Each structure stands twice: as C-alpha cells, then as structure tokens.
Amino acid sequence: MEPTAADREELERFAADLAHADGVAAFSEPTLLDLATPTGHGRHLVARGDDGAVIGWAHIDESDPDDVVVELGVAPAARRHGVGRALAGALAADDDARPGRIRVWAHGDRTGSADFAGDWGLVRERELWMMRRPSGAGPLPEQRPVEGVSIVAFVPGRDEDDVVAVNARAFAWHPEQGAMTADDVRRREQEPWFDPAGFLLAREDATGRLLGFHWTKRHPEGRSGDDGPIGEVYVVGVDPDAQGRGLGRALTLAGLHHLAGRGLDEVILYVEADNVPAVTTYRHLGFEVDAADVSYRLPS
Numbered sequence: 001m002e003p004t005a006a007d008r009e010e011l012e013r014f015a016a017d018l019a020h021a022d023g024v025a026a027f028s029e030p031t032l033l034d035l036a037t038p039t040g041h042g043r044h045l046v047a048r049g050d051d052g053a054v055i056g057w058a059h060i061d062e063s064d065p066d067d068v069v070v071e072l073g074v075a076p077a078a079r080r081h082g083v084g085r086a087l088a089g090a091l092a093a094d095d096d097a098r099p100g101r102i103r104v105w106a107h108g109d110r111t112g113s114a115d116f117a118g119d120w121g122l123v124r125e126r127e128l129w130m131m132r133r134p135s136g137a138g139p140l141p142e143q144r145p146v147e148g149v150s151i152v153a154f155v156p157g158r159d160e161d162d163v164v165a166v167n168a169r170a171f172a173w174h175p176e177q178g179a180m181t182a183d184d185v186r187r188r189e190q191e192p193w194f195d196p197a198g199f200l201l202a203r204e205d206a207t208g209r210l211l212g213f214h215w216t217k218r219h220p221e222g223r224s225g226d227d228g229p230i231g232e233v234y235v236v237g238v239d240p241d242a243q244g245r246g247l248g249r250a251l252t253l254a255g256l257h258h259l260a261g262r263g264l265d266e267v268i269l270y271v272e273a274d275n276v277p278a279v280t281t282y283r284h285l286g287f288e289v290d291a292a293d294v295s296y297r298l299p300s
Contacts (some may be wrong), residue, residue, distance in 0.1 A: 003044055008035055011044070012193070018073045022289065024108035026073035030176065031059045047074075047083050056083040059093060067175055069295075070104045079112070087257050088120055102298045109292040122296035127273040131292040133256075135265040137286035140257060146202070146250050149211060154199035157264060162210040163201070167201045170237035174272075177235065193218050198262075200254050202238075202247055212238035214251035216259055231259035233269035237266045249281060256285070 003011065015032060019025040034040035041063050047056035053080035061069040070091065074083045091102070104122060106113035108189065117124070135137065137300075160182040172179035188194055198216035215234040215239070233255060238247045259267055273278050 059173040060085045107293045117296040125297045128293040131287040133267045133286045133291035211242040212247045214255040216255045231264035231267040
C-alpha cells in the first residue's frame with residue numbers, strides 16, 4: 001500500500017501500542033522515521049480486522065536490493081490467528097523475494113518470534129544486544145583527556161559531512177549504520193530528542209580533523225512509554241586511522257557524563273553481540289545485557 005497521511009498516523013499509533021503492550025518496540029527507529037517521511041522508500045503490507053483497524057503491519061526496506069530488511073508486528077489480540085502468516089505469505093509471494101535476499105528482524109528475541117522464524121525456514125543470522133547501565137551502577141570513572149584531541153559539541157549545518165565520512169569508515173562492516181547519509185543526520189536533527197550539546201566530536205587539535213564522535217540520545221518516557229527517562233549511547237564511531245589512542249573510551253565516558261549531567265543516570269546502548277572489544281569496554285563501565293534483537297535470513 002502507499003500510505004496516506006492518515007495511514008501513517010494510524011501505523012505510528014499501532015507501533016506505539018505494540019511497544020506499550022510488549023515492553024519492546026517491534027519497529028526500529030529507521031522504520032518509524034521512514035514511515036514519517038512522505039517520500040520514504042519503504043513498502044508497507046497492512047492487515048486490517050473486520051472493523052477496519054490495523055491488526056498487522058510489515059515494513060519492507062528495499063534501499064539495498066541485495067539486503068531487503070523486514071520488520072513485522074501483529075496486535076496482541078490478533079496473534080495466533082494467522083495474521084502474521086498472511087503477511088509473511090504476501091511477502092513470500094513477491095516476485096523479488098529471492099532466497100538469501102530477505103532479512104527479518106525479531107526485536108526482543110521472544111519465543112513466539114523464534115517459532116515463527118522456524119516455521120518459515122528462516123536462519124538466525126545476527127544478534128544485537130541492548131545493554132543497560134542501571135542508575136545504581138555507581139559513579140562513573142573520571143574523564144581523562146586524550147593528548148592532542150579536544151572533545152567539542154556538534155554544530156548543525158557545519159559538521160554533518162565530517163560525521164558521515166567518519167561514520168562510513170568506522171562502520172564500513174555494518175549493513176545499517178555504515179550507510180548513514182547527511183540527510184539521515186539532518187532528519188534526526190528535527191527529532192524532539194536531538195540535542196547538539198549531546199553530540200560530541202573528537203577533533204585533532206593540530207588539524208581540526210574529526211577523529212570520532214559520540215551521539216547521545218534522551219528518551220523522556222523510557223523505551224516503552226511508561227517508565228522513567230533514560231539516556232542512550234546512540235552511536236560511538238572512531239576513524240580506523242585514529243584507533244589505539246583510547247578515543248572510544250574517552251568519547252563514551254564524555255557522553256555518559258553529559259547524560260548524567262542531564263539527570264540521566266540510567267543508560268542503554270545497542271551493540272553487536274560478537275563485537276567483543278566493544279562489549280568488554282561497556283561491561284567495564286557497568287553495562288550488562290538486558291535484551292536482544294535477532295535478525296533471521298531466508299537462506300540461499
């Protein structure tokens with residue numbers, strides 16, 4: 001379907017209701033941003049009940065034709081009634097639904113999602129951990145400067161291209177994060193949570209060159225809309241040429257101290273489960289695994 005403005009508002013409410021009911025978001029931030037953009041590139045499959053209300057929604061991101069990403073959610077009252085199966089069947093019937101091409105995210109790694117994936121022959125491919133540093137984790141380590149480097153706040157309208165260039169190098173291996181564009185940054189600058197003071201850049205004193213960044217985020221109502229405000233280590237990226245100087249830890253600590261200064265002692269972050277160096281760093285800072293998202297792929 002090609003959603004109207006009213007459809008987009010209805011799907012946003014549907015996604016929010018799911019997150020509230022399940023305690024975990026069924027749809028990621030990129031999907032919701034795409035939904036909110038009239039020129040978004042995603043396709044939508046929507047199931048409606050007898051009363052016309054949305055009871056199921058699948059978002060299909062085809063921006064990379066060789067890696068089509070699908071997120072799918074079904075209203076709690078409509079589960080185990082074939083709604084998810086109908087949406088998956090419609091997706092499988094697509095002429096472009098070639099094996100190996102489609103990846104499906106299951107946020108929260110719940111038993112029902114794993115069973116659904118097994119029924120469709122999907123193979124577990126990636127695991128993304130949400131780690132949490134609780135408010136009772138104790139004081140943060142003191143910040144230590146990195147010689148020859150200053151950490152400064154992001155300036156909208158000036159720093160987008162530098163951030164995108166470093167991000168592409170830092171996350172060349174990452175199928176989602178590495179594809180971030182300047183337009184993606186500017187779009188997030190329009191979000192209510194955006195705070196340039198919490199977007200920290202590490203620049204080389206001698207040249208002004210950007211070496212890395214830590215973009216923090218604030219969730220005023222928590223993650224499911226009914227708990228207290230929490231902070232997020234949104235993205236930490238370091239240029240590969242600048243690694244080995246302690247920039248990752250310095251930037252992470254600078255962001256955590258910034259969030260604490262805003263009264264956000266509880267902080268979450270997302271990290272690939274197999275990124276051992278990053279996970280080790282975060283554990284040393286008091287983070288522990290709190291939840292997991294899993295992507296499944298239709299094998300070739």
